[in-house]
Amino acid sequence: GTVERITGPRTVSAFKEKGVLSISEFVVAGDNLVSKCPTWSWESGEPSKRKSYLPVEKQYLITRNVPCLRRAASVEEEYEAAGGEILLDNEDNDGWLATHGKPKETKCDDEENFPSMETLEISKNKTIQSIPSYFGGEEEEDIPDMAEYEEPDNLIETDAATLQSSYLVVHEPDDDNILRTRTYDVSITYDKYYQTPRVWLTGYDEVGHRNYALWLISSRMLLQPELVLEDVSQDHAHKTVTIEDHPHLPGKHASVHPCRHGAVMKKIIDVLMSRGVEPEVDKYLFLFLKFVASVIPTIEYDYTMDFDLGSSSN
């Protein structure tokens, strides 16, 4: 069955030594994620893009329609305004997990263990507002004015049982956060080169940002990948998050580049072991997603971890 079909370069686990995963360990960790956090599923994706070294029905993991209620940039502004300490993790020996405002060692090419990356600098622009124009697209360009094609009233009958937008205004609390909701499909693939999982983001726009009454029953349109960077911690938006082809899905998607995943995971594992916790490899993705949450702090995907990470030697 499954085991025979999986052939990878790594047969001995380097999970604790290097923070990396073998292919079969990725499948084991993915199975555990799906069982503990059922909003995640395995999928097989595009038949033409299937990897022979992964089981057909377990090519990658995905959780869809994940809300992102605020832009990461605005969260960081508030955090900086409060003069604050980091909210996400206290592992301050690593820039990716430590303060957002003052990264200490985020430059990927310092790391000797890993090949250098060519594609990291996607934009030299400092402000996220300029990114859409960098790619020559206006946010609203997708939707041409269709007013001349608006249907006569008789197409959609007045139906007393259909909730109209005006009712939504009345029923919804006056909460500005709703205005800014985007949703994401978050997927995790296996990167054979770096031997780690890799996270991909597909965003859907908050179409009605001008009129939130309409938004609530309005369209969910694909978000240009570049706009995804607004939901990425600004330390990473221009360095570690890149726009690339998804290995299993069509189109360009934003992705956290995996070049330092192994090193970061190794540090997390070391910290755990120094506390007497022996991490188990099937918990890898929970640790990994916790770390990814520092890169995309406002995308509320599920990585609930209310159980032991591993066996404690204490």
Add this chain to the structure above:
Amino acid sequence: MAVNENRPVLQFAPFQSAVDEGFWQKLSSLKLDTLGIDQSPISITGFYAPCSHAQVSNHLTLLAESLPSDPSEQLSSPVLSRGNRNRCPVPGILYNTNTLESFHAIDKQSLLKAESKKIWEDIRSGKAEEDSALLSRFLLISFADLKKWSFHYWFAFPALVLDPPATLVDLRPASQWFSVEEAESLSAACNEWRNSSSTADVPFFLVSIASNSRATIRHLRDWEVCQGDGQKVRPKSLFAFFEKFILFLFGLYDPCHLPNNPGWPLRNFLALICSRWNIEKVRFLCYRENRGFADLGLSLVGEALISVPQGRAAENGVCLGWRDPQFVPNAVGWELNRGKKVSRCITLAQSMDPTRLATTAA
């Protein structure tokens, strides 16, 4: 039974569509490689799941897998793509036109009528009780402009209209409806239903809670089984069936997150309940989740009154009722675009146009 004027009309939050880029890419290649100028309708599969977050509704999603590999084969024997708990398959039909003009010229009313008639027939024949996803059948019209890599499209989620509309007696979070024991048992039963691969993608079901607070979830088809079995033994089976249980609810996966409105799929379920089972007071459970587990705080329990449409003067003056085999209820369901009756358009030139791809890659 006359509609109480003081009771509010039960209002349903419209279904929302979401189309993955993969769907348009696959449609493009189907059009180029297989379909050509053939405009025959294509069977497609949409996916949805119960709402899983307090702030966002779930959508009817189209993915690359929503399209058949060989459309001609699939139309004759539609096979739904395999689902899982996060993507319950729903049958749909796609009318893709060759020009923008023919897209706008489509007779949307007739198409909606045709699809709602299928739903009605599946209710009447009992097919919808065997395969409850048939209740949420949907319709998509599109024009794929392969020169500009843009896609004009419009969804319809046909809903049979109850006339007069159902009125609301009570609607509350499910957690306020049940005792602690009942809620625990119901959550456990729902989670079990959602975790079993044979039931995870079955979006409509029957819930009964016995006097010992124990909740049981059954398939819709078991309604007939319960009734039929009982009738052989004792004549007052239906009465006995209800007596046996303190609570009986019609459950559905609710994609909607709003605290005061059930989602769209309840509409055709109510039509089934009142036309097949002659129930006028319907207690329903809008099942919703948080982080993939039953959340009775988000889920709703409601009680609605349906006045079974006995007769209705048709245009020609003949009185038709829901019992009349010729009768087909009216339907609504074309999706609005920002509140307007317009189609949608998405341009994927950035990811599909080879010249643009070459520029961004440079």
